[in-house]
Every structure is written in structure tokens, then in C-alpha cells.
Amino acid sequence: MQIQAGARFDLDFGLDLSGSAAPVPFLYDSSGLVLDAAVLGSNIRFKAAIGPVGVFIGNATQAGTATLDLDGNPSTRDRAAFTVSLRPDPADHRYRLSELSTSLVHIDLKGAISVDLPVFCPTQSDAL
Ligand SMILES: [Ca+2]
Numbered sequence: 001m002q003i004q005a006g007a008r009f010d011l012d013f014g015l016d017l018s019g020s021a022a023p024v025p026f027l028y029d030s031s032g033l034v035l036d037a038a039v040l041g042s043n044i045r046f047k048a049a050i051g052p053v054g055v056f057i058g059n060a061t062q063a064g065t066a067t068l069d070l071d072g073n074p075s076t077r078d079r080a081a082f083t084v085s086l087r088p089d090p091a092d093h094r095y096r097l098s099e100l101s102t103s104l105v106h107i108d109l110k111g112a113i114s115v116d117l118p119v120f121c122p123t124q125s126d127a128l
Contacts, residue, residue: 004079005037014094026094032085038069038078044117047124056120062127064117072112080111 012028044064047056058064070078085106089095095104119128 001042002040003037004039006035006079008034016094016096024096026096027086027100029086029089029093029095032083034081034083036079036081038080039067040069040074041066042074052124053122055122056124057117059118059120059124062118064115066113066115066117068111068113070111072114074114081109083108083110 010030010032012031014026014028016024016026042063042065043058044066045056045058048054049056065074067074069076069080083106085108086095087104087106120126121128
């Protein structure tokens with residue numbers, strides 16, 4: 001089984017010194033968090049059998065596969081992603097800390113799972 005994962009946290013923080021009052025801390029709307037991962041399982045085989053008779057998942061010539069990534073296709077190299085970001089602020093791309101609320105947070109999850117488990121029964125060579 002192959003597992004690839006990553007994490008990225010961008011904190012774009014600033015202080016507005018333009019006013020005569022105390023500096024005003026703010027976050028740019030480019031701040032955010034991305035967690036991504038891909039899991040590829042190949043050559044999956046297992047069985048529930050008594051002697052030569054039973055239910056077999058995969059065999060020597062036709063093994064099972066399982067993929068969790070962006071598109072569920074094991075032949076394309078991509079990762080499923082969980083993203084937390086701030087909604088774009090069209091005025092100046094800044095949010096004062098006092099403005100921050102859950103309504104400004106955008107959460108997104110993109111990914112797909114595919115599973116191919118060939119079943120053989122009652123012997124390892126009898127495909128269903
Ligand atoms: Ca893929």
C-alpha cells in the first residue's frame with residue numbers, strides 16, 4: 001500500500017500602521033490550510049475458505065485494487081484535498097481580526113474512492 005500525504009498552512013498576517021491610532025492587526029484572505037493525501041492499494045487478495053472451496057477476493061492473475069485520491073483513478077497522480085480558506089475580500093483582501101467569523105470561512109473536500117475487488121467462488125479460478 002502506498003500512502004502520500006501533505007499539509008500546508010499559510011498565515012498571511014499584517015499590521016495596518018496607516019491610522020493615527022494603535023496598529024490594527026489583520027489577516028489577508030490568502031491565509032488557509034490544505035491537507036492532501038493519496039492512498040493506493042494494489043495486489044489486494046484475501047479469502048474465506050475451507051480447504052480449496054470458499055470465497056476468494058483476487059487471485060494470482062487478477063488482484064484487487066483500491067484508490068483514494070482526487071479522481072479515484074490509480075493511473076493519474078493526484079491527491080484528495082481538504083481545504084480551509086477565507087472567502088475573498090474584494091475590497092483590499094484583508095480582514096481585521098475583529099471582523100473574523102465562521103461565515104467568512106470556506107471548507108472544501110475534494111476526492112474520490114474506487115475499489116475493484118474481483119470475486120472468485122467456489123475456487124480461486126472460478127470468477128463470479
Ligand atoms: Ca488519481
